[in-house]
Amino acid sequence: MKKVIETIKVHKIFGEGEIAVHALNDVSIQINEGEFTALVGPSGSGKTTLLNMIGGLDTPNSGNIILNDQDIAELNKSEMTNFRQKNIGFVFQAYNLIPVLSAYENAEFIMLLQDIPTEERKERVYKLLKEVGLEGKEDNKPGELSGGQQQRVAVVRALAAKPAYILADEPTANLDSTSTKDLLDLMARLNQEENMTFVFSTHDQRVIDRAKRVIYLDDGKIVNDEQR
């Protein structure tokens, strides 16, 4: 099985001296293609920091990060942006979408950046929007969609660009329980049917229960790594 994410002895320290925070302390993980992994831990334990590292959004103070066979230390800022576009899908907690673009236009945005032809974009977006239950909502602006529907459009946007994996930092934090369940069902199904790799952080026990692997963080350290 292909290894898509690897961190080796990663340290991340914010600030200096007295106020320095050791947000990640000697973190080494490997995540393979097709995994469905939850990052769990108390507030301030380093979940977001780790997701930023494996999302190519931040760099460590020491240690290595290899994403989809690429050591990201070798990339400059622009190359990094381009790398994210081609390899990594993101679903943030909220406000993922561009308010002036329709669901359809938001969903095709990354493919546009990738210069994928119109026909193919159309095919992928219509298929995926249908799969996530948003058929007929293509022309709706984000403001005309519920929070859960917006998150599903964000998943479609990430997925349509065919990334190596999708990262989601507390994707259900702003959702009610029905929408939370819907979004998880969707991610689980995409994981199963399309073999899409997901890594997400959460506080929600129902979400943790659905994960196939749970990595526990505390105070910047991995305290438990549990395959189910």
Added chain:
Amino acid sequence: MRFTFIMLAWRNIWRNRKRAFLTISSIAASLFFVLFLRQMQFWTYDFNIKNTVSGSVGYLQITDSSYVDEKIIDNTLTSDQIDLNKIKEIEGVSGVYTKFQSGALVSTGLKSRFAAVNGINPLTDNKLLKLDRKLKKGTLLSPDDKAILITERMADYYKVSVGDTLVLMGQGYHGYTAAALYPIKGLLSFSVGDFSNMVFMPIKEAQYMHVAENRFTHVLIDLENSNDLPEVEKQIQKELKDPLLKLRTWMEVLPGLKQGLELDANSGLIISAILYMIVGFGIFGTIVMLYNERKFEFGVLSAIGTGRSSLIFITMTELFLLSSIGVLFGNLVAMPFLYYLNNNPIELGGEAAKAIIDQGFEPYLGTGMFLDVFLANSLAVLVIAAIASTYIIFKLIKINPIESMKQ
């Protein structure tokens, strides 16, 4: 992709309608005032040049080159030195007139004073020099008259009026004395310019008095449009075969007039600059607001892989479109007013008129429709917008998705 970016930029403009409206109207209003101011100034500039030079100095004039430094009758021209018909045919030339001007001592026996003597062609000059409007008493000249018109001020000085005679004494051609007695046919009043001591007589009589029949002091050339001056000047220069002839523009003949008008035109630049500063700060405010409003969104876009150049392109397109709409409205709103005043200049009265007349200008208020004034000021607004936009360019060049998405 570009198309989507432009569409995105367009829709982004209208996200905050109130802000878009405020930005557009502030740009449009400032441009409106700048255009009004500048078109008025350049119109006045053009109008005064026309009034001052056309018919008297001419936009262009041809003299003997020695006449430039020494304005004596010995340095005059004859009509066979120049092919006037060829010059009349040059495109842009509205009239070619031969002139005879000199000076003479004017006296009644008790009082004498020096005055300019203007040999005119009554058939054309009564209109061209607006003598019909300036005549206060008596009648205008006819070509064969042996009589003169003088200014009211001179009449006051000599205590004479229509029907009285004056003695004129001056220097004629080749050392002859030019002296004659002329009855006063009419009195003129000039509101503008330094015309206090001026005598008009038919050109034929002036030539005869100076023993200089068929000679001219200069040939003056009027233009349909002052913008054609450089081109017409070139064409005429080609026609002048005689190396002793000198072609000069009104700017060379009357350097003081040009300087005075330019000074006036430059004073408008300060007001324009202030208005432009208001435009600049207005746009800058919009840009700072816009950036802070969209910081999170820029963070998301950068995170999902939108390059900085694309972010800059989208935002700059938005700002360019926004300023262009403002510029378009500024022009559209200004044009009818400018057009109206261009065709219907207002004659001023009262104190304002006096002040203008005292400066040596005609008391009219009008506006131009000069294309270059529209273009230059529209461009200036766009350049100012571009300069103000550098703020957001710097912000986007340094963009850090994590920082931007912090709430």
